[in-house]
Amino acid sequence: MKQSNLFTxxxxxxxxxxxxxxxxxxxxxxxxxxxxxxxxxxxxxxxxVVKNIEKIVRQExxxxxxxxxxxxxLHPKENWEITGRWGVKEMFKIKDEEMGLGWTHEEIITxxxxxxxxxxxxxxxxxxxxxxxxxxxxxxxxxxLRGREFLMKDLYSFHETEKDLDDYYxxxxxxxxxxxxxxxxxxxxxxxxxxxxxxxxxxxxxxxSAGEDIIYICENCGLAINKEIKKxxxxxxxxDKFKEEKAIEVGNIFKLKTKYSxxxxxxxxxxxxxxLGITRLMGSIVETYNDEKGIIWPNNVAPFSIHLIDLENSxxxxxxxxxxxNQNYEVLYDDRTEKTAGEKFNxxxxxxxxxxxxxxxxxxxxxxxxxxxGEDQTQLINIKELIKNVERLLQ
Amino acid sequence: MKQSNLFTxxxxxxxxxxxxxxxxxxxxxxxxxxxxxxxxxxxxxxxxVVKNIEKIVRQExxxxxxxxxxxxxLHPKENWEITGRWGVKEMFKIKDEEMGLGWTHEEIITxxxxxxxxxxxxxxxxxxxxxxxxxxxxxxxxxxLRGREFLMKDLYSFHETEKDLDDYYxxxxxxxxxxxxxxxxxxxxxxxxxxxxxxxxxxxxxxxSAGEDIIYICENCGLAINKEIKKxxxxxxxxDKFKEEKAIEVGNIFKLKTKYSxxxxxxxxxxxxxxLGITRLMGSIVETYNDEKGIIWPNNVAPFSIHLIDLENSxxxxxxxxxxxNQNYEVLYDDRTEKTAGEKFNxxxxxxxxxxxxxxxxxxxxxxxxxxxGEDQTQLINIKELIKNVERLLQ
Numbered sequence: 001m002k003q004s005n006l007f008t009x010x011x012x013x014x015x016x017x018x019x020x021x022x023x024x025x026x027x028x029x030x031x032x033x034x035x036x037x038x039x040x041x042x043x044x045x046x047x048x049v050v051k052n053i054e055k056i057v058r059q060e061x062x063x064x065x066x067x068x069x070x071x072x073x074l075h076p077k078e079n080w081e082i083t084g085r086w087g088v089k090e091m092f093k094i095k096d097e098e099m100g101l102g103w104t105h106e107e108i109i110t111x112x113x114x115x116x117x118x119x120x121x122x123x124x125x126x127x128x129x130x131x132x133x134x135x136x137x138x139x140x141x142x143x144x145l146r147g148r149e150f151l152m153k154d155l156y157s158f159h160e161t162e163k164d165l166d167d168y169y170x171x172x173x174x175x176x177x178x179x180x181x182x183x184x185x186x187x188x189x190x191x192x193x194x195x196x197x198x199x200x201x202x203x204x205x206x207x208x209s210a211g212e213d214i215i216y217i218c219e220n221c222g223l224a225i226n227k228e229i230k231k232x233x234x235x236x237x238x239x240d241k242f243k244e245e246k247a248i249e250v251g252n253i254f255k256l257k258t259k260y261s262x263x264x265x266x267x268x269x270x271x272x273x274x275x276l277g278i279t280r281l282m283g284s285i286v287e288t289y290n291d292e293k294g295i296i297w298p299n300n301v302a303p304f305s306i307h308l309i310d311l312e313n314s315x316x317x318x319x320x321x322x323x324x325x326n327q328n329y330e331v332l333y334d335d336r337t338e339k340t341a342g343e344k345f346n347x348x349x350x351x352x353x354x355x356x357x358x359x360x361x362x363x364x365x366x367x368x369x370x371x372x373x374g375e376d377q378t379q380l381i382n383i384k385e386l387i388k389n390v391e392r393l394l395q
Numbered sequence: 396m397k398q399s400n401l402f403t404x405x406x407x408x409x410x411x412x413x414x415x416x417x418x419x420x421x422x423x424x425x426x427x428x429x430x431x432x433x434x435x436x437x438x439x440x441x442x443x444v445v446k447n448i449e450k451i452v453r454q455e456x457x458x459x460x461x462x463x464x465x466x467x468x469l470h471p472k473e474n475w476e477i478t479g480r481w482g483v484k485e486m487f488k489i490k491d492e493e494m495g496l497g498w499t500h501e502e503i504i505t506x507x508x509x510x511x512x513x514x515x516x517x518x519x520x521x522x523x524x525x526x527x528x529x530x531x532x533x534x535x536x537x538x539x540l541r542g543r544e545f546l547m548k549d550l551y552s553f554h555e556t557e558k559d560l561d562d563y564y565x566x567x568x569x570x571x572x573x574x575x576x577x578x579x580x581x582x583x584x585x586x587x588x589x590x591x592x593x594x595x596x597x598x599x600x601x602x603x604s605a606g607e608d609i610i611y612i613c614e615n616c617g618l619a620i621n622k623e624i625k626k627x628x629x630x631x632x633x634x635d636k637f638k639e640e641k642a643i644e645v646g647n648i649f650k651l652k653t654k655y656s657x658x659x660x661x662x663x664x665x666x667x668x669x670x671l672g673i674t675r676l677m678g679s680i681v682e683t684y685n686d687e688k689g690i691i692w693p694n695n696v697a698p699f700s701i702h703l704i705d706l707e708n709s710x711x712x713x714x715x716x717x718x719x720x721n722q723n724y725e726v727l728y729d730d731r732t733e734k735t736a737g738e739k740f741n742x743x744x745x746x747x748x749x750x751x752x753x754x755x756x757x758x759x760x761x762x763x764x765x766x767x768x769g770e771d772q773t774q775l776i777n778i779k780e781l782i783k784n785v786e787r788l789l790q
Binding site for chain 2: 005006076116
């Protein structure tokens, strides 16, 4: 994409009404715009990151046999009265109406699947969606980490036996770790409260100083335990040495068993539910990968792999743009003529694409300068060897 | 996809609480599920159609230089007070909150673009999104044609001069016609009321007996006129012979000029807005393409191109499934063993994929039976010539 076509502008100063680092950087770099507390617009660069994360999540969900659907946000009161959750504080309610906005979808998916699961022959089934969720959050001050409107992937599974639920639960765990690995987010499987029906549930916690949770990582086996439920020794290996960290929950899986199937009279069916916040994941990546100049995107989720900067307004940059596009690289091409080299470099560092390629008179006819975001060192590369080097540096 | 994995079941009887043909067929065939009046879940087959339509719309919007973003649904009251539209009946309001749900986005996009359009040098700009909209509809009885929650593409353009707005408006018109053509929907450019700022706006009306609008098509020049504003002669060619038709509005484009830029103090900027309902388009296609047996999807939007039906439980069907997938055809493979041939054929006609391929003992080792949905004639084809014939029949 030519940067002269991109309508967003970068901002030098931090927005005054944002305290979280992820929101500050994402707003300054033109990825998101704040509409109100915890409510953001995803601008072209931001939507590209969202779509990259969604693609990874879809691939991993599909790989464990889950089928994608899309449920509504407008929920009738009746469904929520059946489970006794109409009164929960999280739900935005429509004025004068018997409806609320979905902040989770057990009350919708359970009666839906009841229509299609007619006997145990129809089990197991796995269904997910990626969709906007709404939560009445009194303190939405953490940018994309805690929104009043946010994108979430929610998967629900339906089983005949506990063994089958247990087996699928382990598969989801693996799929979640693959998602975080592809997003370059180091996460810890963390024991958390299991509510009424299980001893524990599992959270996936990513270490970040902006995190709202405290977790204790067992120094022996690597399992983490949420502060809420921590006892003296690790329930997995009985070790008593832990490392305390601030962390953000980027996923949450739960054996619901009959908690929702029973009130909806869905007989002999055990359920699991598995949440993963798409936009929260994006915020967590920004909290993890940044420096004083801006964001440092991992290549798998970056809006572009390469930021091509033209400092000489010649055909050479145009040619390189074409060469890179022909190799299917996603390139942001800074073709703006009214900006100084300094302004272009600052924008590039703030936006944070993995590779920067600079075309200038300084380097000579056949050469370009190439630099990895987050590293100081630049290299002079012959254009003929460009693709080979880009490939190597993006690995 | 193997049909044994698809969790949805077809339904023989029409749902009692749905009068519209599109909802009846889409529910019976397992494309959508009704949650409440005008509020539907998109099941795996339905979501595939939505994604196909979205892809076409995105391609046509990108081709006219528009950039995709994603705006929130939760809107602060302040924005709507600036334009005096907080009180409109369409808006769902959140109880005890100063927020409403977006049924259109002028109040959000205008202040957003104001931050990025700092001078006339930054014009023109074109921005769109595909997103869930909410409308407080008292009479949501037409299935996907009139929802309380629905998917919409909305494009907004920003210009320095009227000439530039006019030129872009014509480009959008062309792009819209391309979308409808690719969706095989015959639409008429229709003059409608222009509101305060223009003499006319333009609607795109598709002829269907389920339509809520009456349009008059000029028998001379082909321009249509909405009944609301019809006078004696065609404003385009002065002809006075018209054909009256029931139609559904599947798009709507509007020169807003300064209607929204002025209240938000965005100086010297003219605006256009361009709506296209994704799920309404899906409903309109179903209203247009069906017979007594079910839906007849145009290939471009069909959930699958081919329904492969195995009647002999042999390796032959499995092999053909692989051959078709290797050629990148989207195939629904009815591998269910507990269903009769009649049940499989009924499901196939109801779901409505463009081609049906039947593998049975009757046809002999090297042959399959192939049939186009909506046509009676079947052909016996040698497997070696299958791809060639599939290609031909899908054209």
